[in-house]
Amino acid sequence: MREPKADPVLVDICAVTKRYAHHVGTARGGRSSILAVADLSLSVRQGRTLGIVGESGSGKSTLGRLISRLETPDSGSIIFDGRDVSTIRGRELREFRRQVQTVFQDPYSSLDPTKTVGHAIAEPLHVHREARSSSQRRARAIELAERVGLPRAIIDRFPTQLSGGQRQRVAIARALALGPRLVVADEPTSALDLSTRSEILNLLVELQDTEDMTLVLISHDFASIRHVAHDVAVMHHGRLVEVGSAAHITETPTHPYTQALLSAVLPPHPRVAREKLTMRAAGPSPTEAP
Numbered sequence: 203m204r205e206p207k208a209d210p211v212l213v214d215i216c217a218v219t220k221r222y223a224h225h226v227g228t229a230r231g232g233r234s235s236i237l238a239v240a241d242l243s244l245s246v247r248q249g250r251t252l253g254i255v256g257e258s259g260s261g262k263s264t265l266g267r268l269i270s271r272l273e274t275p276d277s278g279s280i281i282f283d284g285r286d287v288s289t290i291r292g293r294e295l296r297e298f299r300r301q302v303q304t305v306f307q308d309p310y311s312s313l314d315p316t317k318t319v320g321h322a323i324a325e326p327l328h329v330h331r332e333a334r335s336s337s338q339r340r341a342r343a344i345e346l347a348e349r350v351g352l353p354r355a356i357i358d359r360f361p362t363q364l365s366g367g368q369r370q371r372v373a374i375a376r377a378l379a380l381g382p383r384l385v386v387a388d389e390p391t392s393a394l395d396l397s398t399r400s401e402i403l404n405l406l407v408e409l410q411d412t413e414d415m416t417l418v419l420i421s422h423d424f425a426s427i428r429h430v431a432h433d434v435a436v437m438h439h440g441r442l443v444e445v446g447s448a449a450h451i452t453e454t455p456t457h458p459y460t461q462a463l464l465s466a467v468l469p470p471h472p473r474v475a476r477e478k479l480t481m482r483a484a485g486p487s488p489t490e491a492p
């Protein structure tokens with residue numbers, strides 16, 4: 203295990219609530235709302251991997267979209283590197299868009315089928331006016347493709363000619379193009395076949411280490427998250443029920459919901475199995491923001 207270290211907080215989620223309007227299917231019509239994230243506070247520490255786990259509908263994706271500012275909270279705030287992301291505009295917002303990237307579940311729909319892989323990878327460079335010439339962008343696309351384990355020749359191909367795993371690598375290369383400080387990966391492996399899942403998960407975790415970035419990994423798959431994340435946050439019905447280092451949560455889960463999730467993934471003799479686990483460093487657990 204690595205030595206515990208108190209990494210600085212990169213994202214501070216403070217008492218965030220998000221509701222969605224919900225149309226009730228009655229003859230007279232009607233509206234109610236769904237509480238997707240409920241008064242949730244959590245810190246994401248720099249240079250670490252935070253796994254967000256919970257069942258379907260527990261609010262994980264909504265929280266990921268809030269962190270990436272693809273949604274705005276109804277109340278509470280998300281502080282990224284000391285700035286409230288709901289209030290930033292103009293140049294600050296462009297800088298935020300550069301520093302925070304997302305990787306989504308479905309690599310089939312997240313890439314434009316009419317554009318080459320090289321174009322997809324280099325597009326953020328074009329949008330953010332980096333690598334101005336097409337030859338510079340091509341060179342950078344090749345570099346990024348190789349960085350995620352793809353052959354350089356792939357940049358002239360189209361997404362439809364790629365496997366699911368290759369497409370997800372392209373999506374990851376694209377997310378890396380601007381050298382982000384934070385990557386939010388929302389179920390990045392669940393659309394892939396079993397044999398490819400661990401490859402993509404390992405790639406993300408390796409990049410988190412080598413590219414010196416912070417990774418928020420959203421998944422319903424507690425079994426794999428507990429192996430690759432430094433810290434784990436457990437969500438249930440929009441609420442954060444437990445947060446701590448992956449090792450601590452796996453060894454001594456305190457909330458019944460976490461215990462139930464774990465008992466579904468741990469083998470029958472957990473004590474023996476747990477001793478064999480090689481977890482990522484425990485370190486001090488992420489604190490709930492006040």
Ligand SMILES: Nc1ncnc2c1ncn2[C@@H]1O[C@H](COP(=O)(O)OP(=O)(O)OP(=O)(O)O)[C@@H](O)[C@H]1O
Pocket residue numbers: 222223236237238256257258259260261262263264265422
């Ligand atoms: N755009 C939306 N409009 C209305 N309701 C939404 C919207 N997005 C999410 N919800 C609802 O908010 C709740 C939380 O959804 P969310 O997708 O965040 O959960 P999740 O844990 O990521 O689930 P899953 O793993 O199935 O994606 C669910 O009840 C969902 O139906």
